[in-house]
Amino acid sequence: MSSSGDIRIPSRLPLLLTHEGVLLPGSTMRVSVDTARNMQLVRSRLLKGTSLKSTIIGVVPNSRDPEHETEELPALHSIGTAGLAVQVVGSNWPKPHYTLLITGLCRFRVEQLLRERPFPVAVVQQLDKLEQYAGLDSGDADVSSELGELSQRFYEVALQLVGMLDISVPVVAKLRRLLDSLPREALPDVLTSMIHVSNKEKLEILDAVSLAERFKKVLPLLTRQMEGLKLLQRTRKPRLDDDRRIIPIRKGGGLAPGQLSMEDDGEEEDSDDTSLLERRVRGSNMPEAALRVCLKELKRLKKMPQSMPEYALTRNYLELMVELPWSKSTTDCLDIRAARVLLDSDHYAMEKLKRRVLEYLAVRQLRNSLKGPILCFVGPPGVGKTSVGRSIARTLGREFHRIALGGVCDQSDIRGHRRTYVGSMPGRIINGLKAVGVNNPVFLLDEVDKLTKSLQGDPAAALLEVLDPEQNHSFTDHYLNVPFDLSQVLFIATANTTATIPPALLDRMEVLQVPGYTQEEKVEIAHRHLIPHQLEQHGLTPQQVQIPQDTTLDIISRYTREAGVRTLERKIGAICRAVAVKVAEGHKATKTPSSSSSSEVTTAQEGGNKGEEPIGGSVDLSLPPEMPIVIDCQALKDILGPPVFEMEVSERLTLPGVAIGLAWTPLGGEIMFVEASRMEGDGQLTLTGQLGDIMKESAHLAISWLRTNAKAYQLTNMAGGPDPLEGTDVHLHFPAGAVTKDGPSAGVTIVTCLASLFSGRLVRSDVAMTGEITLRGLVLPVGGIKDKVLAAHRAGLRCVILPKRNEKDLEEIPAHVRADLQFVATSCLAEVLDAAFDGGFRGPAPSLAPPPVLSKL
Numbered sequence: 001m002s003s004s005g006d007i008r009i010p011s012r013l014p015l016l017l018t019h020e021g022v023l024l025p026g027s028t029m030r031v032s033v034d035t036a037r038n039m040q041l042v043r044s045r046l047l048k049g050t051s052l053k054s055t056i057i058g059v060v061p062n063s064r065d066p067e068h069e070t071e072e073l074p075a076l077h078s079i080g081t082a083g084l085a086v087q088v089v090g091s092n093w094p095k096p097h098y099t100l101l102i103t104g105l106c107r108f109r110v111e112q113l114l115r116e117r118p119f120p121v122a123v124v125q126q127l128d129k130l131e132q133y134a135g136l137d138s139g140d141a142d143v144s145s146e147l148g149e150l151s152q153r154f155y156e157v158a159l160q161l162v163g164m165l166d167i168s169v170p171v172v173a174k175l176r177r178l179l180d181s182l183p184r185e186a187l188p189d190v191l192t193s194m195i196h197v198s199n200k201e202k203l204e205i206l207d208a209v210s211l212a213e214r215f216k217k218v219l220p221l222l223t224r225q226m227e228g229l230k231l232l233q234r235t236r237k238p239r240l241d242d243d244r245r246i247i248p249i250r251k252g253g254g255l256a257p258g259q260l261s262m263e264d265d266g267e268e269e270d271s272d273d274t275s276l277l278e279r280r281v282r283g284s285n286m287p288e289a290a291l292r293v294c295l296k297e298l299k300r301l302k303k304m305p306q307s308m309p310e311y312a313l314t315r316n317y318l319e320l321m322v323e324l325p326w327s328k329s330t331t332d333c334l335d336i337r338a339a340r341v342l343l344d345s346d347h348y349a350m351e352k353l354k355r356r357v358l359e360y361l362a363v364r365q366l367r368n369s370l371k372g373p374i375l376c377f378v379g380p381p382g383v384g385k386t387s388v389g390r391s392i393a394r395t396l397g398r399e400f401h402r403i404a405l406g407g408v409c410d411q412s413d414i415r416g417h418r419r420t421y422v423g424s425m426p427g428r429i430i431n432g433l434k435a436v437g438v439n440n441p442v443f444l445l446d447e448v449d450k451l452t453k454s455l456q457g458d459p460a461a462a463l464l465e466v467l468d469p470e471q472n473h474s475f476t477d478h479y480l481n482v483p484f485d486l487s488q489v490l491f492i493a494t495a496n497t498t499a500t501i502p503p504a505l506l507d508r509m510e511v512l513q514v515p516g517y518t519q520e521e522k523v524e525i526a527h528r529h530l531i532p533h534q535l536e537q538h539g540l541t542p543q544q545v546q547i548p549q550d551t552t553l554d555i556i557s558r559y560t561r562e563a564g565v566r567t568l569e570r571k572i573g574a575i576c577r578a579v580a581v582k583v584a585e586g587h588k589a590t591k592t593p594s595s596s597s598s599s600e601v602t603t604a605q606e607g608g609n610k611g612e613e614p615i616g617g618s619v620d621l622s623l624p625p626e627m628p629i630v631i632d633c634q635a636l637k638d639i640l641g642p643p644v645f646e647m648e649v650s651e652r653l654t655l656p657g658v659a660i661g662l663a664w665t666p667l668g669g670e671i672m673f674v675e676a677s678r679m680e681g682d683g684q685l686t687l688t689g690q691l692g693d694i695m696k697e698s699a700h701l702a703i704s705w706l707r708t709n710a711k712a713y714q715l716t717n718m719a720g721g722p723d724p725l726e727g728t729d730v731h732l733h734f735p736a737g738a739v740t741k742d743g744p745s746a747g748v749t750i751v752t753c754l755a756s757l758f759s760g761r762l763v764r765s766d767v768a769m770t771g772e773i774t775l776r777g778l779v780l781p782v783g784g785i786k787d788k789v790l791a792a793h794r795a796g797l798r799c800v801i802l803p804k805r806n807e808k809d810l811e812e813i814p815a816h817v818r819a820d821l822q823f824v825a826t827s828c829l830a831e832v833l834d835a836a837f838d839g840g841f842r843g844p845a846p847s848l849a850p851p852p853v854l855s856k857l
């Protein structure tokens with residue numbers, strides 16, 4: 001699209017005769033070359049020539065059909081366009097041919113044909129010379145003013161037309177950019193090559209050597225094109241959702257006011273839509289920086305056709321920006337006394353946690369600020385961590401939003417994707433804010449311990465910024481790309497264990513342990529909260545179903561084994577469903593006329609009273625059930641099936657070489673059996689049950705200590721020798737082999753188990769123990785005492801052996817549990833063994849060989 005003014009073409013040009021299309025100066029055309037003459041020209045001039053000059057050829061329109069090309073050269077058109085062959089592509093299929101890409105430089109007149117074969121060559125006269133058009137400021141004032149006016153009018157119409165063309169077509173976009181800088185005299189040719197005109201019309205433009213004539217000839221073509229476009233827009237108007245290829249005319253930007261009337265109604269609606277968005281952007285109260293970005297995006301949006309994929313992206317972005325609660329917040333209504341009542345009424349037990357939460361809220365109320373550590377509730381599943389978080393939001397009168405972080409391994413889950421990505425979206429924090437619609441909600445970051453690292457970055461690192469009160473006032477989501485103030489958000493985190501929380505994250509949080517519940521607490525929680533909740537969920541009333549405390553205790557001890565109450569709630573749900581069926585059937589039965597006899601109903605109820613078929617059996621369905629339906633042991637079995645967990649503890653301790661340890665897992669405390677056996681061998685120790693290194697070391701320590709003290713305790717090998725390992729292999733197994741176990745706290749249990757094996761004496765079946773050991777036989781403190789003691793209590797054990805230095809932890813244990821259990825605090829292994837065996841361990845064994853294997857029952 002350059003002016004031809006500075007171009008000098010050679011005076012002799014090889015001629016390419018085109019039979020389709022007319023090349024005009026300033027435009028580029030693809031020409032298919034397959035006639036003999038043209039092929040020759042390409043081969044000998046374009047493919048062999050090396051200079052720039054050799055790539056300039058004369059393109060002359062030829063109306064004769066190439067199929068009928070004859071030896072004789074047709075009469076040549078007198079005007080042609082000198083063109084630069086910028087690309088030559090050859091192909092042999094379907095027949096040998098070339099495709100040329102030629103850019104038109106300037107017009108020429110054929111003066112004299114020099115030769116015809118193998119391709120025509122002619123002496124030419126260059127026509128489009130800048131000097132010639134410099135008539136705009138030439139001496140002839142009339143000509144110059146007429147040309148000036150013409151060119152100005154032409155420019156205005158051109159501007160209007162270009163505004164209507166589809167900007168997504170690259171050449172249109174380029175033209176729009178260059179329109180102002182292009183010399184006016186180049187415009188007629190350039191625009192003619194872009195609009196719909198016939199070859200004949202193009203030929204006329206080519207022949208219009210005088211500039212004024214060219215302006216005059218092209219003007220009606222432009223007007224015709226605009227009319228056509230307008231008509232097209234009008235016919236498309238009813239299909240508003242259509243991809244409109246016509247872009248709206250730019251507002252402002254040099255157009256005369258009258259020209260705005262060219263916008264049709266469809267465009268008005270479109271711009272209405274964007275101006276509505278603009279109004280929303282301006283009214284959304286967003287900070288200065290965000291507003292600036294939005295306005296910039298709006299400006300881009302206005303210039304984009306809707307068919308562009310970026311249009312939808314930009315629109316979505318702006319919609320999100322408008323919807324975000326930049327300055328919308330709820331008013332805190334914190335009354336500590338009311339908060340206490342609410343927390344107590346929502347949750348039974350968990351006193352320590354509730355106390356700390358109240359302290360936290362009280363400080364926030366007094367300081368009127370949220371800066372401070374983030375609370376992190378750590379405990380087994382189903383102990384009410386999430387539900388305490390929800391209660392906190394309620395006490396504050398704030399919106400609540402839970403962000404599940406379990407399994408999140410991509411940084412952009414927290415911080416969003418940059419908008420350059422296909423399918424990019426904001427992170428969970430910004431999404432959460434959009435969902436709650438206020439900027440001061442309570443966000444519960446659930447399961448922070450389950451965050452994992454991956455190739456997509458470390459989500460925990462992204463959370464650091466979110467949780468740091470010093471930084472989170474300008475949290476920048478990649479998608480938004482402008483800071484959002486998170487300082488008003490109250491974050492609470494939950495986790496099952498602190499072990500897998502990244503240290504930097506843990507450092508920003510105050511950990512509050514939420515231990516598991518005792519059986520009695522579970523019974524209370526069930527009756528105060530879970531049963532009423534489940535009844536409501538199933539549309540039942542206490543008048544229809546009653547679950548006595550004994551039944552609840554039965555569910556807890558025989559159908560669940562958990563630290564929390566989630567399975568318990570599920571089991572209660574199962575009971576409610578079964579009852580709901582009965583009640584619904586009863587309703588139907590009472591409505592049928594056949595059951596109208598009251599005496600019959602009474603008889604049926606009496607049958608029910610006997611408890612023969614309380615619920616699951618074959619009750620006569622035509623009769624209404626007795627109300628309330630009481631869930632007794634039999635009904636429980638019918639609904640839930642046979643008990644899942646039986647008291648198997650004493651059954652498993654009928655042989656020497658078995659002891660019960662206490663383990664702590666993220667799911668709460670557990671009792672753990674340790675089994676040992678010995679066989680003839682050469683002193684090997686085999687350990688099975690997926691043990692970690694620390695546990696393996698504990699086993700070696702235990703063996704060494706027993707060998708050292710074998711004499712004192714009269715421990716012998718299989719042959720009765722003084723070294724327990726001489727000629728003997730020992731195998732230690734920790735059942736539940738699929739679960740990895742580690743930690744030092746099984747030390748005392750291993751020693752006790754081996755002492756039982758080597759001495760042939762049975763360990764007390766009602767004793768569980770925990771404690772780390774040293775080579776010298778000392779017992780060191782361990783963690784998780786409360787959960788471990790609760791697990792022992794759950795399992796129905798009577799005595800717990802624990803390290804002396806853990807005695808202080810017993811205070812946390814509810815009084816009734818403490819009352820049920822006997823605690824033996826030990827500081828050395830001798831004390832442990834004394835407590836673990838009936839009658840102590842020092843005294844001689846009642847009978848050593850052969851060991852009478854008696855049940856302790």
Ligand SMILES: Nc1ncnc2c1ncn2[C@@H]1O[C@H](COP(=O)(O)OP(=O)(O)OP(=O)(O)O)[C@@H](O)[C@H]1O
Pocket residue numbers: 346347348349350379380381382383384385386387388446494495496525529530564565566569
């Ligand atoms: N002390 C309690 N008082 C009343 N209801 C409770 C108590 N503890 C737990 N619940 C109930 O137990 C159910 C499970 O609690 P929740 O979902 O809060 O457990 P969680 O500790 O968050 O578990 P997870 O770690 O698996 O997320 C809820 O219905 C909750 O109301």
